[in-house]
Amino acid sequence: MTSLSFTSIPAPDHPVPDQIRHAAADRPIVPVWHNEGATTFRLGEGPGSRFAKWAPAGSSVDLAGEAARMLWAGAFVTVPHVLEQGSDAEGTWLVTAALDGDMAVTERWKQDPATAVRVIGESLRAFHDALPVAECPFSASAEERVAEAEHGAEQRAHRTLHPDFAGLTQADALKRVTDIPAVDLLVVCHGDTCAPNTLLSADGRFAGHVDLGALGVADRWSDLAIATWSTTWNYGPGWELPLLDAYGIDPDPARTEYYRLLWEVGP
Known part of the structure; x- marks a missing residue:
């Protein structure tokens, strides 16, 4: 990640x-x-x-x-x-x-974050609803990701964590992510729900998902935590709740923090 x-x-x-x-x-x-x-x-x-x-x-x-x-x-x-x-x-x-659309972080959509964020939230919900968990041959569970993080811990020891986790070392963070929260709902996750990976058509409709290299079955908060976090990087403060509203779910601060930290210690 x-x-x-x-x-x-x-x-x-x-x-x-x-x-x-x-x-x-x-x-x-x-x-x-x-x-x-x-x-x-x-x-x-x-x-x-x-x-x-x-x-x-x-x-x-x-x-x-x-x-x-x-x-x-x-x-x-x-x-x-x-x-x-x-x-x-x-x-x-x-x-x-090529799909007929542009990344949700082009200048046009940065100037219209309400549309971009709504499409990201709605299309992520549609993605989770459409992909059949029982038929998915790929896994992205927290347990597997923690194991990967532990395996590569030495190579990533020099990395600085996101400012949201200021004061934690990579070792501290790795220890914390071993305490995995109970699954809210298993879905087929996209795996990299940063805003650039949703495409919008010229008229502001969903046009496609890209960058699916980490797709796999996992808790839906694995995707939601990063999708909401990405709004702060790309559109500024105030867009996390609108994305969750568009998806159709209430905030879950504990799972959100966990999966953001897991993202930070991952490969």
């Missing part, structure tokens, strides 16, 4: 791997997003455009796993259609068809 402190819009001259140039097939290539270990490029414009994600060798980003999750989820919800997934000694890549 990563927070927005590790994401950015790359410079126009960001290096383009040969594998992405090949996937572009003469389409113009524009780097659009970088997220701790992977870079996303837009290939072309308008109808027929694509997006390609690249993770260099050694990255912890599992693009094969993300492709498998999108292929499964695509039977139930709107996610990008997988066109190609491959790997070689230099890295892995994932190419998908």
Whole structure:
């Protein structure tokens, strides 16, 4: 998991791997997003455009796993259609068809957070309602995530936690997340509900979910805690409750704090 402190819009001259140039097939290539270990490029414009994600060798980003999750989820919800997934000694890549929408954090939607937040909340509820838990082959339980965090604790010991957890060390935080709250409701979680991963159409309707590499069965607060947190990063204070209202649920401060801390200690 990563927070927005590790994401950015790359410079126009960001290096383009040969594998992405090949996937572009003469389409113009524009780097659009970088997220701790992977870079996303837009290939072309308008109808027929694509997006390609690249993770260099050694990255912890599992693009094969993300492709498998999108292929499964695509039977139930709107996610990008997988066109190609491959790997070689230099890295892995994932190419998908573009959806007709923009990230909920473009300048337009930052100027209209009421619409963006409502769509994020409503579409997350629809996502949770649509995906069948019993049929999902992927898990994202707190127990598994704690085990992953413990396994990689040494590599992440230098990381600074979000200011909401000022005063805690990584070791303190890791100890706290071993006390897992009881599950509220098991759903198939998106796994990375930061606002950029919801797309809106030009007329302000839901257009799709992206970045499903962490999808799996978990408590719904695993998603809700991060979706609400992300509103503070992207739109400013005051939008957490409107998102929960749009989803249709009351606040749960204890689970929210827990899953935010788990996010911070995770990979």
